[in-house]
Amino acid sequence: EISSIGNYDGTVSYTFSPAGPSVIAGGIVSGMTLGTSYTVTATKGSCTSVASAIFSNDMMLQTPSISLVASASILNCNVPSVTITASGSGSYLWNTGETTNSIIVDTAGTYIATLSTGFGCSISDTIVISKEDSLSLLVVNPPVSSSVDITDIALRTGSIMPAATVITYHTDAAGTIPLANPNAVTIPGTYYIKATTPGGCVQIKPLIVVVVSSPCPNEIVLRNPADNINGTETKKAAVLINASNKLSPTSKVTYQAGGSVTLNPGFETSSGSVFKAEIKGCDN
Known part of the structure; x- marks a missing residue:
């Protein structure tokens, strides 16, 4: 003026x-x-x-200005607290009751700072701090088998995990030694599933693997005369049976294999014998 x-x-x-x-x-x-x-x-x-x-000449008062800046916008295990700083000249009052130009918060929520000047003018700014979703890893022991897949998601039913959580498998309780073949574990023992969130939160849970040996060999080879059969008998193989033996007239014989039963030259059944070849697992 x-x-x-x-x-x-x-x-x-x-x-x-x-x-x-x-x-x-x-x-x-x-x-x-x-x-x-x-x-x-x-x-x-x-x-x-x-x-x-x-x-x-009347004093011309400048409109106050304020802006809030946070050191991070999301609280997580790597960032347990956040510093929020307000810029502008004047006195401050936060909705937390603090009166400094910066505050440290460890709880998600909306934070408001009001800047007041000595001439009765005031202005406010708002910032929102969020928190990474909670991690809850639940693990159940896998069923008994000759080869156990501990990567099966069914073993983690009921778990709560933030998006992009990484699952790894380990042989030690600290989760530092990777398990080489988590989808085909054949050695019984205690193994560990580790969940790591993008924000660095970690949970490790044990599970017990019980492995049973296959009840029958992978392959059976039957030769004449050492393996000729006289009587009732069932031969079981996990994968295949190769037969070149002979069955007596009174024999009742069943060959079971998970993959194939091959009757090679020399295999012979006599009149009156009963013979069956079946493709089925040896557990059946």
Whole structure:
């Protein structure tokens, strides 16, 4: 805001009360202190005017500004607390009750800072801090088998895990030694499933693997005469049977294999014998 003397006369001297301002070309008054009230008199020769009406330049208040910046936006195991800093000149009041320009928080929520100036002006800003979803790893022991797949998701039924959680398999309780073949474990013992979230939260749970040996060999080879059969007998193989033996007239024989039963040259059944070849697992 600018003050000026409307009937300015360059031949007249002007005196301000309180002192400080002066008049420049065109009657513009310079050197005024904002918010201070003045009067002015004009003197020419031996004549001095009466004091003018009181005048002042109102103080122009700048609109305050504030912005909030957080050191991180998500709380997690790697970031258990966050520092929120407010910028701007004035006094601060947070919705947490604190009055400093920065606060440290360890709880997800909405944080509001209000900046107040000495002239009654105030402004607020808001920032939201979130928290990574909780991790809850649940593990059940796998069923007994000759080869156990501990990567089966069914073994983790009921677990709660944030998106992008990484699952790994280990031989030690600290989860530092990887298991080479988690989808085909053939050695009984205690193994460990480890869940690691993007935010660094970790849970490790044990599971017990019980492995049973196959009840029958992978392959059976039957030769004549060592393996000729006289009587009732069942031969079982996990994968295949190769037969070149002979069955007596009174024999009742069944060959079971998970993959194939091959009757090679030399295999012979006699009149009156009963023979069956079946493709089925040796557990059946």
